[in-house]
Each structure stands twice: as structure tokens, then as C-alpha cells.
Amino acid sequence: MEIAVVGTGYVGLVSGACFADSGNHVTCVDIDAAKVEALSRGEVPIYEPGLEEMVKHNLLVRRLQFTTDLIAAIKPAEVVYLAVGTPQGDDGAADLSALWKVVTEIAPHLREDAVLVTKSTVPVGTNARIYSMLKELTRRECEVASNPEFLKEGAAIDDFVKPDRVVVGVRSERAADILRQLYEPFLRTENPFLVMTPESAEMTKYVANALLATKISFINEMANLCERMGGDINDVRRGIGHDSRIGFAFLFPGVGYGGSCFPKDVRALSAMAEDLGVEPRILRAVDAVNTSQKQVMIEKVDQHFGGKLAGKTIAIWGLAFKPRTDDIREAPALVLIDHLLESGAKVQVHDPEAMENVKKVYCDKVTFCDLEMQALAQADALCIMTEWNDYKRPNWDEMASLLRSPVVFDGRNLYEPERMQSRGFTYYSVGRPKV
Structure with missing residues (x-):
């Protein structure tokens, strides 16, 4: 054709x-x-x-x-x-x-x-x-x-x-x-x-994205509850995921969703509902939970350092909103970078694909590193914001030697808490006990 x-x-x-x-x-x-x-x-x-x-x-x-x-x-x-x-x-x-x-x-x-x-x-x-x-x-x-x-x-x-x-x-x-x-x-x-009819097809797209976003916001809210109750969200996720009515897809806790689709489509569907006089309670909650979830890493970092980030150096692994893309639209990492810079911290970052796009936003306000280990040099902590495969099996000894203090904030739950503790790291994750 x-x-x-x-x-x-x-x-x-x-x-x-x-x-x-x-x-x-x-x-x-x-x-x-x-x-x-x-x-x-x-x-x-x-x-x-x-x-x-x-x-x-x-x-x-x-x-x-x-x-x-x-x-x-x-x-x-x-x-x-x-x-x-x-x-x-x-x-x-x-x-x-x-x-x-x-x-x-x-x-x-x-x-x-x-x-x-x-x-x-x-x-x-x-x-x-x-x-x-x-x-x-x-x-x-x-x-x-x-x-x-x-x-x-x-x-x-x-x-x-x-x-x-x-x-x-x-x-x-x-x-x-x-x-x-x-x-x-x-x-x-x-x-x-x-x-189907054109109206049903148009609606299908919005409903699909809104439902997937809902699953993400739901598991993130449950992860926050687990932290306060002493539970482990990974155990809970396994416990519910084997239910064929629920499944495992989009039930991975983290620091919120981003990208070009979910945020925009949830808000657009909400706006459509409001125009028709329908109150979009769930859609509003999904968006609000996601906005709040992007603050979770900030809260953990602030609490660890007692709110005194001025003069600290923070390394960040992962800038794209998800792996295998260079898309940084509404990426949680950018929310964290903004906070760190406003607080007077120095920021050193790495991402396999998204750094050029981030450079357009921050220019020389942030140090961009070609290798992930370079970002750790003399850093007071590492924050992981995107679950690239590059970060899943690092050289632990090299990490510990490069970091000024062995502190890791894992926004994607890439590592096991007990193993991190045995390696000498202070380790924070999402929805699991701190070690």
C-alpha cells in the first residue's frame, strides 16, 4: 500500500x-x-x-x-x-x-x-x-x-x-x-x-494507560505502607501476583512513573470526565499518588542527611523514566536532581542513553559521567532511579572504594537488603525494611 x-x-x-x-x-x-x-x-x-x-x-x-x-x-x-x-x-x-x-x-x-x-x-x-x-x-x-x-x-x-x-x-x-x-x-x-466504533477505540487507549498507571500507583502506595508496618513489598507482590486475576505486570514498586503517556493520558481522561460532569476520583488519586511518590527518594535522602545536603556530593544512576529509552519526560530522576541542586548539593550522574537530553536541561549544573563508576567518585551516596541492566550486577568492592560513604538509595529495588548489609552498605529501598 x-x-x-x-x-x-x-x-x-x-x-x-x-x-x-x-x-x-x-x-x-x-x-x-x-x-x-x-x-x-x-x-x-x-x-x-x-x-x-x-x-x-x-x-x-x-x-x-x-x-x-x-x-x-x-x-x-x-x-x-x-x-x-x-x-x-x-x-x-x-x-x-x-x-x-x-x-x-x-x-x-x-x-x-x-x-x-x-x-x-x-x-x-x-x-x-x-x-x-x-x-x-x-x-x-x-x-x-x-x-x-x-x-x-x-x-x-x-x-x-x-x-x-x-x-x-x-x-x-x-x-x-x-x-x-x-x-x-x-x-x-x-x-x-x-x-469497534471510533469512540470505543479512542476510549480504549486512555483506559488501558489509566489502568496500568493505577496498578503502579497502587503498588507504590502499598510499598509505603509496608515500610511503616515492617512488611516487605516484594513478598507481598509475590503473594498477590500469583493470583491469576491480578498478575505481576506493573506491580513493581519504585519512585513513580513518568514518560510521554501515563501522566498525560491519566490527566486527559480526568479532564474528559470533568467536562461531562463525572467526578474522576480514582484518576485523580492515581495522579496524586504518583506525584507524591516522586518525593519518596527525596524524603529518604533528606532524612539520612538530616536535611543538610549543602556541600554533599550525590551520585545518580539512571535518568530516563524507564530503561531502554532516552525519554526523560516527567522522569522521577529530574525531580530528585532539582531538589539536590536547590539544596546546594553537587550532582554526578550516569545513564546509558539519556544524558544528552538531560544536558539540554541542566547544562553544566550537573556532572555527566561516561561510566557509571565514575559518577561514584567521592560521592556521599548513590541514588538509583532507573533499572538499567548496567546497574544490576556492579563491582561491589569498586563501589565501596569510590564512594566517600557506602550509602545506597535504591529507587528500583535492584538489590537484596541482606546482601547489601553483608557488603557493608547502608541500604535504603522502596517498601522494604532499611538495613
Whole structure:
């Protein structure tokens, strides 16, 4: 098929590359000329395992191209994907201004048989509004579908080519058939292709992310209770996770969730509910618990040092909001860095992929270290904020020799408390007894 993808952010770039890799001809559009030039050379601006190799291969075989010419990309396309940004507005709702602008621009140039598909995360009712806009602008009926993405950063390629389900919201069987053909190569193991109304598809995306965020906030709140009651959240997690109704996914306690999806989507769904006169009690609580959880590491560090951080040197391992990505949006590590700097501490950091993005935020206010052990040099404590594999089996003797004092604040529960104690470390974790 001839496909156009408008927007080369995380979702648009992954989608375009994967559709090209399955044999389609894909043109990705972006207004950023420098970004388009770099992508046309195979230079991918985000870290996502396997993505750069896929982009380079499909550029080479000419199934993938990048352009700033929106109209030229749209005119021949059988399927047009909208993957533009829908950032959080000041009121918590999604800002759709970029989406409306694109719809208005492309309307006169859409093929009569084209299917326009929203891939961006958009409020319920957006598909209906796009349909009405196109009808008014073109004086004809246009096919408008919703196809929400369920990609995990760090595993997006696998999630796209081996989806556990594909959700499409359509108004006609024809649109469903076209999208079914498009996804056929990815559904050879009989995973479901779920057809529903556009409103249900739009809602599915928000509900999925809100429920996963709820699990994280719930286990974090239970972890905080365990600390005060003398329990061990890891034991509790195992105790409930084997219940088939609950499972283990997203039940790992830590210092809160971040990223581009969960925070924004929980707040957007909450805003939608409020607009309809429904009080989103659980959604508000999920967001409030997560905001509070990002203070947990700060509280532990402050308590250990008696609130006297001025002149101290604190090492941080992990800056991205999760491993296998360079995404630092709403990352808990940034909340900690802000507090440490405001308190007069010196901060030395390491992350395998996210340091360049963090440099744009802090410049020379923070010391960036190429190796994780370099960040420990003469530090008064280490804080672990992201569970990269690089940090799971360190050289303990080297750690102890580099740190000014062997103190570790583990925000991701990478180590066992008893073993840390036997190695001579003062060890703090989340939801487990201090040793």
C-alpha cells in the first residue's frame, strides 16, 4: 500500500518504519526540515532498540522516505496516518491544535478512496469531529478511522510487529478491511484484530494507560505502607501476583512513573470526565499518588542527611523514566536532581542513553559521567532511579572504594537488603525494611 504518516515523533516514526518493513511504501512527513534531513540519512533522533537499523534498511530499499512536503505525501496515499503531537494543555486536557491544522491542510488533497487514520492519542469524539470537518471541507463522505497505539518505549518494534491485539475504530466495513489487510503480516499468530466504533477505540487507549498507571500507583502506595508496618513489598507482590486475576505486570514498586503517556493520558481522561460532569476520583488519586511518590527518594535522602545536603556530593544512576529509552519526560530522576541542586548539593550522574537530553536541561549544573563508576567518585551516596541492566550486577568492592560513604538509595529495588548489609552498605529501598 501507499501510506503517508504525518508526524515523525516516537509513534509516527516507529509506525512508518514498521509498515515499510512489511512491504508498503511509506512517506513520513514532518515540518522540521533539519529532522527530515537527518532521518533521510538514517539518523534517528530517539533511542529505541532496532529502530535505526530498520529505518536505514527501508531507506536503502526505497520503501521509506521522509519529506517536509505534506501535500505531495498525501496525494497518492491510500492510507494517511495522523501521528502529530497532542501535548497536555494548561487545563490537563489534550491540546489538539496541531491535529486540526493538519486536517484542514490535507482535506483538499485526500484521494477520494483514502482512509484517514488517527494514530495520535486523542480525546473521545475527535474522530467524529475530523469526519465532520472533512465533510464540510471536501463536500463528500471521507473514511476516518481510529487506530490507537500500545507501544512500550524500549520494546516498540516488538510491540508493533508482534501485537497482542490491534484495535481499530471504523464507520464502515471497507475501512476495516483496508486496515485488516495492512495489519495482516503482524497477526499471523491469530492475535485479535478488534473492530469497534471510533469512540470505543479512542476510549480504549486512555483506559488501558489509566489502568496500568493505577496498578503502579497502587503498588507504590502499598510499598509505603509496608515500610511503616515492617512488611516487605516484594513478598507481598509475590503473594498477590500469583493470583491469576491480578498478575505481576506493573506491580513493581519504585519512585513513580513518568514518560510521554501515563501522566498525560491519566490527566486527559480526568479532564474528559470533568467536562461531562463525572467526578474522576480514582484518576485523580492515581495522579496524586504518583506525584507524591516522586518525593519518596527525596524524603529518604533528606532524612539520612538530616536535611543538610549543602556541600554533599550525590551520585545518580539512571535518568530516563524507564530503561531502554532516552525519554526523560516527567522522569522521577529530574525531580530528585532539582531538589539536590536547590539544596546546594553537587550532582554526578550516569545513564546509558539519556544524558544528552538531560544536558539540554541542566547544562553544566550537573556532572555527566561516561561510566557509571565514575559518577561514584567521592560521592556521599548513590541514588538509583532507573533499572538499567548496567546497574544490576556492579563491582561491589569498586563501589565501596569510590564512594566517600557506602550509602545506597535504591529507587528500583535492584538489590537484596541482606546482601547489601553483608557488603557493608547502608541500604535504603522502596517498601522494604532499611538495613
